[in-house]
Amino acid sequence: MNYQETVDYLYQQLPMFTRVGASALKKDLHNTLELCKQLGDPQHKFKSIHVAGTNGKGSTSHMLAAIFQQAGYKTGLYTSPHLLDFRERIRINGEMISKEFVVAFIEQMKPTIESLEPSFFELTVAMAYQYFVLEQVDIAIIEVGLGGRLDSTNVITPELSLITNISYDHMHILGNTLPEIAAEKAGIIKENVPVVISQTQSEIESVFIDKAAFLGAPIHFADQEWLLQETDFTAGRLSLGIQHTHSGDMTRIHTDLTGQYQMKNIMGVLSAVKILQQAGWELPEQTVLTALSHVKKLTGLRGRWEIISHDPVTIFDVGHNEAGITEIVQQLQHMVYRHLHIVTGFVKDKEVAKVLPLFPAAATYYFCKAQLPRAMDQEELAELGKQHGLRGHAYASVQQAYQAARQQAHKEDVILVCGSFFVVAEVM
Known part of the structure; x- marks a missing residue:
């Protein structure tokens, strides 16, 4: 082999x-x-x-x-x-x-x-x-x-x-x-x-x-x-x-x-x-x-509040649980931007219902599903997000979600990719 x-x-x-x-x-x-x-x-x-x-x-x-x-x-x-x-x-x-x-x-x-x-x-x-x-x-x-x-x-x-x-x-x-x-x-x-x-x-x-x-x-x-x-x-x-x-x-x-x-x-x-x-x-x-x-x-460490580009500022973070998302949201509060775009997906066995209320309601969400059996369905995630006041659309793939965020983001906005190692990996 x-x-x-x-x-x-x-x-x-x-x-x-x-x-x-x-x-x-x-x-x-x-x-x-x-x-x-x-x-x-x-x-x-x-x-x-x-x-x-x-x-x-x-x-x-x-x-x-x-x-x-x-x-x-x-x-x-x-x-x-x-x-x-x-x-x-x-x-x-x-x-x-x-x-x-x-x-x-x-x-x-x-x-x-x-x-x-x-x-x-x-x-x-x-x-x-x-x-x-x-x-x-x-x-x-x-x-x-x-x-x-x-x-x-x-x-x-x-x-x-x-x-x-x-x-x-x-x-x-x-x-x-x-x-x-x-x-x-x-x-x-x-x-x-x-x-x-x-x-x-x-x-x-x-x-x-x-x-x-x-x-x-x-x-x-x-x-x-x-x-x-x-x-x-x-x-x-x-x-x-x-x-x-x-x-x-x-x-x-x-x-x-x-x-x-x-x-x-x-x-x-x-x-x-x-x-x-x-x-x-x-x-x-x-x-x-x-x-x-x-x-x-x-x-070779990657994926920890990794700023991969400016215009707009684009950040990758593999944070995916309650404590990780809390830290990410706290850091966002120190940033100045026009609007926030969040590309996110989770795996099924995470306590997603506990994590979603931590996210800022004022952002636009791009809910997606990574290519692995454990990944949560993007439509189900979008519906859960909606219940917690998170507005956005569901995308069949991580790449589609990321491209949509790139197209919609103004140069003074921020794009954040988080929620799972696998979502960040597929964007990379």
Whole structure:
């Protein structure tokens, strides 16, 4: 098989959560452990940092990868889902895994795939871990796919665990309350391994404290260790003045990440860096600051408040749940424009009825359906939108919706594409 045939085989043969939903998930780590066993247990042969959370775990993972990379470490990065190319999920120093490796790995594992019947995600995790070992990375940043406790990535013992925040998402799998969801995410906390929580949330703080205490894991709440003194959002760059609450030291950060929601993620990253420095990793302050100013260039991060053009200003953001959409809407309130056009689509298993009331009623909506089985029908979405006072039309494809927005937008307007990774990917 060539590369394209190999990727087609992966999509067609293996159940894939992003396409079909919960039916692709396995209820334990058996398959992942079995795949790793056949590969000589690569999960134990490289150093790692494990990142979970409802929102911000992708950005956080990319920031940490950028810092290690800038510091001269050979740095692996595993994230999901991808936007344009399957290989985005597995990178070393920003470079995607080679097509040749993907083809050779699947060829080698075919008998196992056919007998074990793993999910797409389980196999991808095993591929990443094997790649990181063979390429002899100094460290790999591993982003959890979904939840934590039963996520396929959760077979590593990292140098540090980091949990960004907890919000309502995937409740049909993770639980209906924030403490239930938090307990699943807390499943990545390991015995005696420090854990950073980016954002203190009173309702679930004790879930993390209790789990960390039970495992003897030192716990740090980043937003209690850092004080935000000043913020500036101009010319598409975010600048922060952050003070360390214990030492009183001020740090000025200029980052190429443009979403204001990155402020919370940056605090988590800075706390992680302090712990890792104390553990002997050489991460000089200037290196950290340089890395944070070039995250996109170093790691290839895309789709986070990504301003892709002006005249009119056009923004892509993969925010898709209650917390993500809330952050997007808050950022829109800081913008000056004539009219707002929102291209959006969702997957069926999201709590769309909870998310739609968060959107501004004064915008024009272009409701659409991404090309995957889990996508919500555009007419159904438009009808739901109407019930919440959102005016617009339904479009059979993402491209039709986006083109309609482009045609109708005045140069002083704003076009926002959001609601799903897959809607943003299809526009890209």
